[in-house]
Amino acid sequence: MKINILPLLRGEKDNIPFCFTDDMRGFSPDITEGSYKAEGKVKNFSGYMLLEGEVQAEFFATCGRCSKSTKQILKARVSRPVAQTLTQEDDDYIIASENGELDIREALEEAVFMEIPVRFLCKEDCKGLCPKCGADLNNTSCSCVEDKTDPRLAKLREYLNNLEE
Ligand SMILES: [Zn+2]
Ligand SMILES: [Zn+2]
Numbered sequence: 001m002k003i004n005i006l007p008l009l010r011g012e013k014d015n016i017p018f019c020f021t022d023d024m025r026g027f028s029p030d031i032t033e034g035s036y037k038a039e040g041k042v043k044n045f046s047g048y049m050l051l052e053g054e055v056q057a058e059f060f061a062t063c064g065r066c067s068k069s070t071k072q073i074l075k076a077r078v079s080r081p082v083a084q085t086l087t088q089e090d091d092d093y094i095i096a097s098e099n100g101e102l103d104i105r106e107a108l109e110e111a112v113f114m115e116i117p118v119r120f121l122c123k124e125d126c127k128g129l130c131p132k133c134g135a136d137l138n139n140t141s142c143s144c145v146e147d148k149t150d151p152r153l154a155k156l157r158e159y160l161n162n163l164e165e
Pocket of ligand 1: 063064065066067068121122123126127128
């Protein structure tokens, strides 16, 4: 997503709005479908330019414990200074090209990446699948679980569950 900020640089406008949507699938292999919407402005405060935006995403992702497809909502905010030329080393700046083109996609996608968890969960306390028979322990208790009445195994299971947390 490139926007032309020449009117800002020339002082013809004091802000340039943008709005675009794109696919969410590139953010994680666990995301199966969905998109994000980025909306905001590049503002000029008497020579100091700032990109301010908000990203909202709605998508489906695979639960990291039970593999069920689960609907997720994500929000991210972006606020980054903009410059036409970089006078000092500062990674925070987004740099406009000489003809006034500013590529804002990377800054917005970075903000989304920050909000992507290591794994998605269908719910906080998802019990996951039985490692033995694959039954969804959220809906059913399989016989493998009933087998584990041995107190030593229960202890071990507790220990493993804690490790997982
Ligand atoms: Zn789950
Ligand atoms: Zn089982």
